[in-house]
Amino acid sequence: MERTAVRRRLTWQAGTVTEIREETATARTIVLDLPDWPGHLAGQHLDVRLTAPDGYRASRSYSIASAWTGSTIELTVEQVPDGEVSPYLVDVLKVGDPLEVRGPVGGWFVWRPDSAGPIQLIGGGSGVVPLMAMLREHAHASSTAPARLLYSVRRPTSVIYAADLKKLAMSDDVDLTFVYTREAPPGEPRVGRVDAELLAAKAFAPTDDLTTYVCGPTPFVEAVADLLVAAGHDPARVRTERFGPTGGPR
Amino acid sequence: MTADVPTYLDGNAAAGALSEVFAVDLTAAIGRCAGCGHTGVFAEVRLYTAAPGLVARCPGCDDVLLRVVTTPSETYLDLRGLTYLRVSNS
Numbered sequence: 001m002e003r004t005a006v007r008r009r010l011t012w013q014a015g016t017v018t019e020i021r022e023e024t025a026t027a028r029t030i031v032l033d034l035p036d037w038p039g040h041l042a043g044q045h046l047d048v049r050l051t052a053p054d055g056y057r058a059s060r061s062y063s064i065a066s067a068w069t070g071s072t073i074e075l076t077v078e079q080v081p082d083g084e085v086s087p088y089l090v091d092v093l094k095v096g097d098p099l100e101v102r103g104p105v106g107g108w109f110v111w112r113p114d115s116a117g118p119i120q121l122i123g124g125g126s127g128v129v130p131l132m133a134m135l136r137e138h139a140h141a142s143s144t145a146p147a148r149l150l151y152s153v154r155r156p157t158s159v160i161y162a163a164d165l166k167k168l169a170m171s172d173d174v175d176l177t178f179v180y181t182r183e184a185p186p187g188e189p190r191v192g193r194v195d196a197e198l199l200a201a202k203a204f205a206p207t208d209d210l211t212t213y214v215c216g217p218t219p220f221v222e223a224v225a226d227l228l229v230a231a232g233h234d235p236a237r238v239r240t241e242r243f244g245p246t247g248g249p250r
Numbered sequence: 251m252t253a254d255v256p257t258y259l260d261g262n263a264a265a266g267a268l269s270e271v272f273a274v275d276l277t278a279a280i281g282r283c284a285g286c287g288h289t290g291v292f293a294e295v296r297l298y299t300a301a302p303g304l305v306a307r308c309p310g311c312d313d314v315l316l317r318v319v320t321t322p323s324e325t326y327l328d329l330r331g332l333t334y335l336r337v338s339n340s
Contacts, residue, residue: 010266010269010270011270045262045265045266046266047266047267059266061262061263061265061266102266102269102270103266105265105266105269105275105277106262106265106275106277106293107265107275107277107278108261108262108275108277108278108291108292108293109262109277109293218256218257218258218259219256222256239293240260240293240294241260241262241293242258242259242260242262242263243259
């Protein structure tokens with residue numbers, strides 16, 4: 001993370017919800033206008049803080065879904081059953097509401113357009129969110145770095161950003177593979193998980209300049225990272241971000 | 251939820267709380283565990299959030315590396331399990 005000339009203590013700032021888009025039955029994208037936002041790198045996240053009328057506070061970390069283009073930022077929130085924060089963000093929050101955030105944070109699980117080498121993105125469920133920010137940054141920067149996304153979802157209706165992903169995949173430099181774990185669309189023979197065979201067929205083979213980003217529920221991330229290391233990938237070039245056991249971002 | 255489902259996140263999720271205290275991003279910092287000597291990027295530690303605060307444990311030996319507790323008025327930082335943190339100067 002580059003240090004800026006003037007560091008101020010990173011703390012909470014208020015934004016305003018300018019748009020809400022339904023992505024799936026349980027996930028929505030929240031567009032936020034943040035007047036004090038300093039910009040962010042693809043893959044970074046922020047913390048969202050809710051304050052109840054009695055003063056009780058809860059905060060959760062959410063990945064940023066958008067590339068920084070100088071205006072608003074986008075978050076995509078998947079509702080976690082029995083969650084403390086996500087039900088409010090998915091069911092109650094509306095356009096015009098204020099929202100408190102702290103960020104951007106995280107300098108490890110990031111992709112910069114000036115970094116050399118191809119990128120392999122592997123996402124499980126809502127783990128696709130920071131990877132989408134990377135693909136959007138890739139397009140925004142007109143990067144020619146070869147990029148592949150393996151996106152593991154339960155069923156076709158669970159796909160977040162379906163239309164946007166198809167558009168991004170029209171680029172010669174971006175390759176997209178869906179893995180359906182419960183139910184596949186018609187004509188798609190395979191239902192299963194990301195395994196060694198699939199990685200061998202669809203993911204980049206290990207090279208010295210390849211960087212792999214894996215994000216999703218903790219068990220998914222651990223399984224995929226182990227498979228990658230077993231397939232000869234350098235553990236130091238596999239970057240992971242765990243979204244917790246629920247399958248939703250925390 | 252069964253006992254064999256991991257209940258932890260990773261160091262990335264502590265970045266916000268730590269940014270209130272440190273001038274540099276700690277997720278990319280290299281830390282060394284005082285318990286087993288494991289050295290790695292802070293983003294890869296195991297982070298438990300279902301506690302009064304955040305507890306970071308070593309992915310090698312599960313010892314506590316760091317704890318952060320935020321109260322309405324103060325933040326407590328306990329760095330008991332780290333012999334060092336190495337951050338880039340650039």
